[in-house]
Amino acid sequence: AQSVTQLGSHVSVSEGALVLLRCNYSSSVPPYLFWYVQYPNQGLQLLLKYTSAATLVKGINGFEAEFKKSETSFHLTKPSAHMSDAAEYFCAVSGYTGRRALTFGSGTRLQVQP
Amino acid sequence: EAGVAQSPRYKIIEKRQSVAFWCNPISGHATLYWYQQILGQGPKLLIQFQNNGVVDDSQLPKDRFSAERLKGVDSTLKIQPAKLEDSAVYLCASSSYSGRAYNEQFFGPGTRLTVL
Numbered sequence: 001a002q003s004v005t006q007l008g009s010h011v012s013v014s015e016g017a018l019v020l021l022r023c024n025y026s027s028s029v030p031p032y033l034f035w036y037v038q039y040p041n042q043g044l045q046l047l048l049k050y051t052s053a054a055t056l057v058k059g060i061n062g063f064e065a066e067f068k069k070s071e072t073s074f075h076l077t078k079p080s081a082h083m084s085d086a087a088e089y090f091c092a093v094s095g096y097t098g099r100r101a102l103t104f105g106s107g108t109r110l111q112v113q114p
Numbered sequence: 115e116a117g118v119a120q121s122p123r124y125k126i127i128e129k130r131q132s133v134a135f136w137c138n139p140i141s142g143h144a145t146l147y148w149y150q151q152i153l154g155q156g157p158k159l160l161i162q163f164q165n166n167g168v169v170d171d172s173q174l175p176k177d178r179f180s181a182e183r184l185k186g187v188d189s190t191l192k193i194q195p196a197k198l199e200d201s202a203v204y205l206c207a208s209s210s211y212s213g214r215a216y217n218e219q220f221f222g223p224g225t226r227l228t229v230l
Contacts, residue, residue, distance in 0.1 A: 004156075036221075043118070043205060043221035044157070090156050100209075101147055101170060102219065104156030 002027045002093045006105035014113045019063075019078040021108045023091030026072065033074040034092040034102065035065055044090065050074060061085070086112045116140065118222035120206050126228045132194035135225045139187070139208030145169075146183055147219065148191050149205040157205055163189065164211065193227075201229045 007022040025031055032051050036044040048059025055067040065076045074091060088109050092102040119138040127133050139146050144165050149157035160179065162169040165186040174181070178197070183189040193200055203224040209217040 009154075041223070041226075043223045044207075045221075046218060049218070092156075100145070100217070101159040101162050102149075102157070104158070106154070106156050 002031065002095065002103045004091050004093050004103060004105035006091050006108050008108055009106065010109045010111065012111040012113060013081045015083055016080050019076070019081045019085065019110065021076040021089050021091075021110065023065075023074045023076065023105060024072050025074060025091070025093045027093055027095065029095045031093045031095065032100075033065075033067060034094075035059065035063070035074075035076050036090045036092060036104075038088045038090065038107075040087075047076070047089075081110075081112045083112050083114065086110055118206055118208050118220055120204075120222040120225050122225060123223065124226050124228075126230065127196055129198055129229050130195040132192065133196055133227065134190050134192045135204050135206075135227075137189045137191070137206030137208075137222060139189070139206070140220055142210065143208035143220075144186070144211040145209045145217070146189050147207040147209075148181060148189070149207065151203040151205055151224070153202070160191070160204075196227075196229045198229050201227055203227070 003026045005024045034049045035047040048057045050067045058064045063078045088107050090107045091105040146163045148160040151157040160174045161171045161181045163183040166183045181191045203226050205224045206222045207219040209219045
C-alpha cells in the first residue's frame, strides 16, 4: 500500500523568501514521486517527478525536490517565492509496476505575501 | 496538442438525482483515470481504464457510481442517485502506455459537482 503525508495544510511566505513544502511517503515498492500544482478552478499541472534516476529533480518554474530514501521524503523547494507561486500543491506517489494510478497527499496551500 | 476535455464544468443537482460527466482524453492515450477531489483533500482514484477495460475500480462506490469507456476513447462517469457527500470536483486524466516505463498523467480542468 502507498500513502503520502504532507505536513502543513497552509504555508505562508514572503515574496523572495525560500519555499519549502514537505512530503513524506510510504511505499512497499520503489516509488515514483510527483509534485503537482493546482491553480483555482484549474486542473492539476505536473511540476516535477522522480522516477529512480537522479535524486535531485528540477522542475518547472524554478522548483526542485530531493528524493531521500533514508528519510522517505520528497520535499519541494524554491529559492525565491514569486506572487504567481500562490496555489495548492500536491505530492503524489505511484508504484512503477502494475497499478500506476496516483495516490495524493491532502495538499498544501501556499500563500505568498508581498 | 489538445488537452483532456471535460464537460460540464459545473453542475448543481438535488440529492437523489442522477448526473453524468464526460471526458475526452488526449488522442492516442490508452489509459484513462477518474479521480474524485473533495474540498480540502487530495484527489482520490475512482476508476482506471486501460483502453476499454477496467484496471482498478476498487474505490468506486459501485452501488451508485458507474463508468464506461466505450471504444477505448471517451468516457462517462455516472452517479445515481447522488448523495450530499458526492459534492466534489471530478477530475479526468489520461496517459499513454508503454509497459513498465513511466507515462505522465495529464489532467482535465474537472467538473465541480454540488449536491443540494
